[in-house]
Amino acid sequence: MTENALTVHQIARPHGFPTAADHFRLVESPVPAPAPGTVLVENLYWSVDPYHREMMDGDFALDAPLEGRTLGRVLASRAPGFSEGEIVFHRHGWRTHSVVPAAELRTVPRFEGVPLSAHLSVLGGTGLTAYVGLTRIARLREGDDVFVSAAAGGVGTATGRFARLMGAGRIVGSAGSAAKVAYAVENAGYDAGFDYRAGPVAASLAEVAPDGIDLFVDNVGGEQLAAAIGALREHGRVVRIGTIGQYNTPDAPVPLFDHADIVEKSLRMEGFLVRNYRDVQEELYEFAVPHLRSGRLGLDETVVNGFGSIVEAFLGMLRGENVGKIIVRGADV
Numbered sequence: 030m031t032e033n034a035l036t037v038h039q040i041a042r043p044h045g046f047p048t049a050a051d052h053f054r055l056v057e058s059p060v061p062a063p064a065p066g067t068v069l070v071e072n073l074y075w076s077v078d079p080y081h082r083e084m085m086d087g088d089f090a091l092d093a094p095l096e097g098r099t100l101g102r103v104l105a106s107r108a109p110g111f112s113e114g115e116i117v118f119h120r121h122g123w124r125t126h127s128v129v130p131a132a133e134l135r136t137v138p139r140f141e142g143v144p145l146s147a148h149l150s151v152l153g154g155t156g157l158t159a160y161v162g163l164t165r166i167a168r169l170r171e172g173d174d175v176f177v178s179a180a181a182g183g184v185g186t187a188t189g190r191f192a193r194l195m196g197a198g199r200i201v202g203s204a205g206s207a208a209k210v211a212y213a214v215e216n217a218g219y220d221a222g223f224d225y226r227a228g229p230v231a232a233s234l235a236e237v238a239p240d241g242i243d244l245f246v247d248n249v250g251g252e253q254l255a256a257a258i259g260a261l262r263e264h265g266r267v268v269r270i271g272t273i274g275q276y277n278t279p280d281a282p283v284p285l286f287d288h289a290d291i292v293e294k295s296l297r298m299e300g301f302l303v304r305n306y307r308d309v310q311e312e313l314y315e316f317a318v319p320h321l322r323s324g325r326l327g328l329d330e331t332v333v334n335g336f337g338s339i340v341e342a343f344l345g346m347l348r349g350e351n352v353g354k355i356i357v358r359g360a361d362v
């Protein structure tokens with residue numbers, strides 16, 4: 030256990046791409062003591078996510094600890110139901126030690142043979158987003174031809190792997206480099222893909238999906254959404270998961286698509302927030318854990334070592350330096 034606690038604060042609102050020096054500060058303080066009804070957790074794994082960038086624009090209070098999905102070990106408990114040494118999940122992240130009210134803590138189920146970090150990747154909010162997108166929003170049918178943007182990231186790799194296990198047809202994806210496309214094809218269930226930076230997206234999509242698509246799972250928005258709407262077949266669906274293409278470029282014009290396509294091809298477009306689907310968590314375990322144990326489902330994780338690297342890990346993820354889910358691991362884990 031470290032002698033002092035470290036906490037990341039946001040110190041200014043970014044306009045455009047944030048930087049470590051201008052927008053964050055690492056604050057040192059004594060390890061806090063738990064009050065009655067709370068638990069002191071030594072954090073082991075942290076999730077940094079694109080939604081944090083959205084929250085930096087207004088939702089995160091300045092000069093205060095940031096929130097984030099975190100796995101940790103109970104150091105001291107003053108709440109019934111939690112005991113020392115237990116592994117827990119909570120959202121009081123971006124700090125080495127958290128005092129968490131019992132109601133905001135969840136004991137993490139341990140699945141033999143499945144690494145703990147999976148609770149922040151394929152079994153956590155990232156996997157749940159992919160699972161809900163395919164089962165509840167897209168209502169994936171066997172044989173559906175699928176296109177996924179940000180295919181090599183956390184949600185994108187989980188979507189490719191799940192869609193493959195669920196019987197999708199051809200699965201194609203886009204990512205920010207040829208190496209990331211190759212990763213998605215070699216590891217995450219994709220049949221083909223393209224680098225969205227290498228040329229006009231509509232032409233690249235037509236090359237990898239010449240007969241069109243039934244479903245677009247969209248993590249990015251913008252030009253990729255416009256191209257996908259053009260490529261969708263009759264009764265096609267768009268699942269809007271995220272819009273990372275515009276989080277750091279608030280002044281860029283939003284590309285247009287042909288609105289008539291929605292009517293003439295009887296398309297459906299629907300977005301969702303995973304926080305409204307927490308009741309699907311058990312179903313995700315039932316689906317994914319047997320596949321993880323059998324080896325049919327693999328983990329896609331970029332693990333960054335040391336809490337001191339958390340801001341750089343977050344900024345690196347925004348720059349596309351991750352494949353799969355980016356996770357920060359404590360030095361002592």
Ligand SMILES: NC(=O)c1ccc[n+]([C@@H]2O[C@H](COP(=O)([O-])OP(=O)(O)OC[C@H]3O[C@@H](n4cnc5c(N)ncnc54)[C@H](OP(=O)(O)O)[C@@H]3O)[C@@H](O)[C@H]2O)c1
Binds near residue numbers: 185269273301
């Ligand atoms: N609806 C929900 O409840 C929910 C839940 C979780 C996540 N999300 C959304 O899902 C998306 C993916 O999240 P994730 O956690 O899986 O992150 P991720 O895909 O693991 O990481 C983000 C990736 O976005 C790509 N990217 C960054 N800037 C881009 C740009 N300007 N244009 C296109 N791609 C860009 C980068 O990959 P490249 O190298 O390929 O550019 C980067 O690796 C995000 O939009 C996020 O907000 C939504």
